[in-house]
Amino acid sequence: GAGVSQSPRYKVAKRGQDVALRCDPISGHVSLFWYQQALGQGPEFLTYFQNEAQLDKSGLPSDRFFAERPEGSVSTLKIQRTQQEDSAVYLCASSFLARGEQYFGPGTRLTVT
Amino acid sequence: QQPVQSPQAVILREGEDAVINCSSSKALYSVHWYRQKHGEAPVFLMILLKGGEQKGHEKISASFNEKKQQSSLYLTASQLSYSGTYFCGTDTTGGGADGLTFGKGTHLIIQP
Numbered sequence: 001g002a003g004v005s006q007s008p009r010y011k012v013a014k015r016g017q018d019v020a021l022r023c024d025p026i027s028g029h030v031s032l033f034w035y036q037q038a039l040g041q042g043p044e045f046l047t048y049f050q051n052e053a054q055l056d057k058s059g060l061p062s063d064r065f066f067a068e069r070p071e072g073s074v075s076t077l078k079i080q081r082t083q084q085e086d087s088a089v090y091l092c093a094s095s096f097l098a099r100g101e102q103y104f105g106p107g108t109r110l111t112v113t
Numbered sequence: 114q115q116p117v118q119s120p121q122a123v124i125l126r127e128g129e130d131a132v133i134n135c136s137s138s139k140a141l142y143s144v145h146w147y148r149q150k151h152g153e154a155p156v157f158l159m160i161l162l163k164g165g166e167q168k169g170h171e172k173i174s175a176s177f178n179e180k181k182q183q184s185s186l187y188l189t190a191s192q193l194s195y196s197g198t199y200f201c202g203t204d205t206t207g208g209g210a211d212g213l214t215f216g217k218g219t220h221l222i223i224q225p
Contacts, residue, residue, distance in 0.1 A: 045212030056211045104154040
């Protein structure tokens with residue numbers, strides 16, 4: 001079956017622009033996670049959804065970051081007024097169970113110039 | 114708090130064995146292992162749950178010592194395709210973030 005897909009794969013934004021990153025989880029997976037991965041580091045947790053409910057957003061680095069999953073499937077991570085330190089790969093993962101194995105998408109590489 | 118992985122890097126010849134360790138300062142509900150190749154998504158390898166249940170690939174084995182809050186990943190008879198960066202992700206008990214906390218990774222290079 002289809003895996004997790006993310007779009008766009010690459011995004012270049014000028015400092016101050018807003019960006020929106022999309023994640024399509026595996027069909028039937030109720031749990032969806034967003035992670036940020038800096039170069040040479042492991043993924044860092046940003047936020048978690050169970051169906052449409054955002055149950056944890058403790059990892060979002062600032063109030064410029066906002067995520068939603070309005071119908072419990074596709075999710076969007078929005079970053080407002082992008083800064084250079086936002087440059088990273090943004091990974092989405094989905095899981096059938098909240099604490100089960102997570103399957104990652106290919107990520108969106110965001111470069112803020 | 115981030116789990117500590119060791120070693121940071123290892124270079125092997127094809128056919129040799131490797132052990133990668135992951136240690137946490139917090140009580141763990143589960144440990145997840147992933148392999149990531151450059152520019153690609155992390156690929157799920159193994160999940161080890163508190164209580165002994167585990168699920169993953171047949172050719173990869175792992176251990177989970179709940180009391181010591183440690184896990185080890187065993188790669189036997191390594192193949193060229195095993196090259197990549199291995200991450201352990203921990204799910205701690207007692208609430209908090211529901212996502213995984215990943216270590217800094219172990220770089221594995223397999224040479225022919």
